[in-house]
Amino acid sequence: MPILARRALGPGLSPFPRPFVCQSCQRSLRWFSVTSGRANTATDATDATDAVTTITTTSAATAIAPPPPSGYALLTSRRLISLAGPDAPRFLHGLITQPVSEEPGSGSARHQHNTPGAPFRASLAAGAPGFYSGFLNATGRVLHDAFVYRDTLGLSRAEEKAFIVEVDAAQVHTLAQHFKRYKLRSKLSFRLKRSIVLPDTRAPGMGYRVISYGGAKGLDLDLEKSDDNAYRVRRYLLGVAEGQAEIPREQALPLEANMDLMGGIDFRKGCYVGQELTIRTRHRGVVRKRILPCLLYPSSPLPPEKLEYRPYIAEGEGQENLSAEDVPPGLSIGRDGAKGRSAGTWLRGVGNIGLALCRLQIMTDVELPGETAAGVPFDPKRDEFVVKWGADEEGSGGQSVKIKAFVPDWMRERLQEK
Incomplete structure (x- = not known):
């Protein structure tokens, strides 16, 4: 129904290759955000501890300059967790608002999702390297807004499926525990992976996101270096909320946070945690x-x-x-x-x-x-x-x-x- 206008890497892993961005993309780039690939393993309850970085707030007495017309920023406010294993697609598919896996054959999505031992294949946004999505609780409230990336560099074993989840740095512990809650006997492990370039399609002008080992050191870009504050200014001007300081945990509905408008929800997808209220809100037609x-x-x-x-x-x-x-x-x-x-x-x-x-x-x-x-x-x-x-x-x-x-x-x- 239309809306009308009234008017860090873990031990033993080698450095990632440098991400490549063509000169044409660099010239057209409005903004480039970089997520550091530091220490975000989560194979047990204490693994994610070193991944959390304290987020400092600029005092009111210090003026924050406007962001440059183009540039890049190392996002210390975001951290990474990877999921790898034969059950990783099925596991992630049941927790987020976008489709990750699908089972071939007939039958309902719910029946297919619960079929034990059935083969799953990745279906990340028609072959894209990743997408914007969200984790919800059972009542359809947002737990985490996140980007999900596919392991295109093959750092895991050939028979494994691997994904990287980018999340608010202060919530990396909480997300790891959320994974553990639903892991049960799934054949998967949590550990950190590599380097990816992904267009940020939440709103025009958000540029690209880069997951890079060693932060921005490996980037060869003719762009001005900036920081988290300039990135925040750009997001606010475009109306893009990010993290639990702006999308209150277990309070905000995904449609109230504009996740539907930013391509973070697939309403044709089958069963996932929080789906019922999300679909009902969608079909009711009023936010x-x-x-x-x-x-x-x-x-x-x-x-x-x-x-x-x-x-x-x-x-x-x-x-x-x-x-x-x-x-x-x-x-x-x-x-x-x-x-x-x-x-x-x-x-x-x-x-x-x-x-x-x-x-x-x-x-x-x-x-x-x-x-x-x-x-x-x-x-x-x-x-x-x-x-x-x-x-x-x-x-x-x-x-x-x-x-x-x-x-x-x-x-x-x-x-x-x-």
């Missing part, structure tokens, strides 16, 4: 809340018309250098100067931009089919929204900033195609 890019601005100016990055929300003589990182996550978004139901939830930001889970009919000009708008239609010149924090028990004191949601062009196009 009232979605994660959108937002701009924070001071109380005095008129609502901004464009989503543009600045290092601070407010700056200049006599003004506090307030940043989106000073705004606590999880704050309720309300109408400025009016009471009523929450319009959304602030998630996370940097500089003057960030992401929020927004009610579409309240904060945007998007109409939901079959839904009656609550109150008068949204007017961007009239309707303003605010987040407040730090007030005392009587509601006095504290701080507040105004917030405006934007619907990126790519998201509008994909909503209309649904």
Whole structure:
């Protein structure tokens, strides 16, 4: 139903070969993100310990420069786990929202999935080196957003099937335990593998992702080197959420996190954990809340018309250098100067931009089919929204900033195609 616009390697493994990117791709590259292939083995409960890297947060007093027009960044916020073995395709297929394996022959997907000893073959996005996907819990809530890659370099034994899962660094322990919970007697092992180049198709302009041993040292690119903060700015401007700080674990629905619009869910796929609620939400045809890019601005100016990055929300003589990182996550978004139901939830930001889970009919000009708008239609010149924090028990004191949601062009196009 359409949506209408109202307006590290383990011991004994040799270094990976350098990934190749042709000069034509380099010239057209909008962004290049690199995931280091360091120490992410998970063959027992303690193996993944060394893989976790502390994520440092830039203080509000330090301005983060806008990202360059093109460049690459070593993503210390992401880590890798590999799965290899005869049962790896079947095992992974039953846990994620995209198809990994399929069994030839007739019969239902559920029957085929449970047929013991049947041969499985990889079917990763029609031969692509990998894809974007998600792990859900039994109630259809997102546990992990992830990229899954196929072992195209053959570092495992010939008779084995091997895959690499890229996940939020702070969640690598949790994902390893999730694997162990469902492993049972499956013939597979968890260990780290190699180097891959994969287009990031979640949104136009996200560039490519590279899994590379030794980080960016092996890359021969005529691009400016950047960092995680610049990568975050680019994601926020495009409205792409990533990791559990932005897709709250066991709270967010995959469609609210735009995983359907970013190609992270195959609705024709058979049984997997969390499928029932995901399919029901899809066929019901209405997703009232979605994660959108937002701009924070001071109380005095008129609502901004464009989503543009600045290092601070407010700056200049006599003004506090307030940043989106000073705004606590999880704050309720309300109408400025009016009471009523929450319009959304602030998630996370940097500089003057960030992401929020927004009610579409309240904060945007998007109409939901079959839904009656609550109150008068949204007017961007009239309707303003605010987040407040730090007030005392009587509601006095504290701080507040105004917030405006934007619907990126790519998201509008994909909503209309649904």
